[in-house]
Amino acid sequence: MATIASTVTTAAxxxxxRFALKQDATGSGANGVLYVLAAAIFGELFGLPAALLYPVGAFLVAFAAALFFLASRPRVSRAAVGVVMAVNIAWVVASxxxxxxxxxxxxxxxxxxxxxxxxxxxxxxGLQFAGLRRTA
Structure with a gap:
C-alpha cells in the first residue's frame, strides 16, 4: 500500500x-544549452557574468535530463516531484x-x-502541484 501512495500508478x-515535468524539462534544457553555448554574449546582454551562466547552464541541462527521466518512468515518484517543486521554488526565491x-x-x-x-x-x-493533486 505504501508503494501506491508514493508513486503515481496510471498513465491517465x-x-x-507528466506534461508539466516535460514542459519544465524543455524550458530548463533550452535555457541551459543557450547559457552554456552563449554565456559571453548573454552575459553582456543581461548584465550577468559569464562565469555564473556556465555552471547555471550546466545545472539546467542536468536538471532537464532528470525531469525527462522522471516523466518517462512507468511510475512517477511523488517524492521526486516534491524535490523538483522544491528546486523550482528555490529558483524563484533566488530570482x-x-x-x-x-x-x-x-x-x-x-x-x-x-x-x-x-x-x-x-x-x-503550479502545474506540477495540480498534477500531483489529480493523482492523489
Missing part, C-alpha cells in the same frame, strides 16, 4: 503531471533575491529575463 492519472539585492548590474533585458523565468517556473510548479 499522471497525464498532467527575487537577485533582483532585490542587486547582486549584478542587470540590464533592462536582464531584469526582464529574471522576472520572466521566475513567472514561468512558478507556472511549471
Amino acid at each position: 492519472d499522471a497525464k498532467l503531471l 527575487a533575491e537577485l533582483l532585490i539585492a542587486g547582486w549584478f548590474p542587470l540590464t533592462g533585458l536582464g531584469t526582464a529575463l529574471v522576472i520572466a523565468q521566475a513567472v514561468v517556473v512558478t507556472g511549471f510548479t
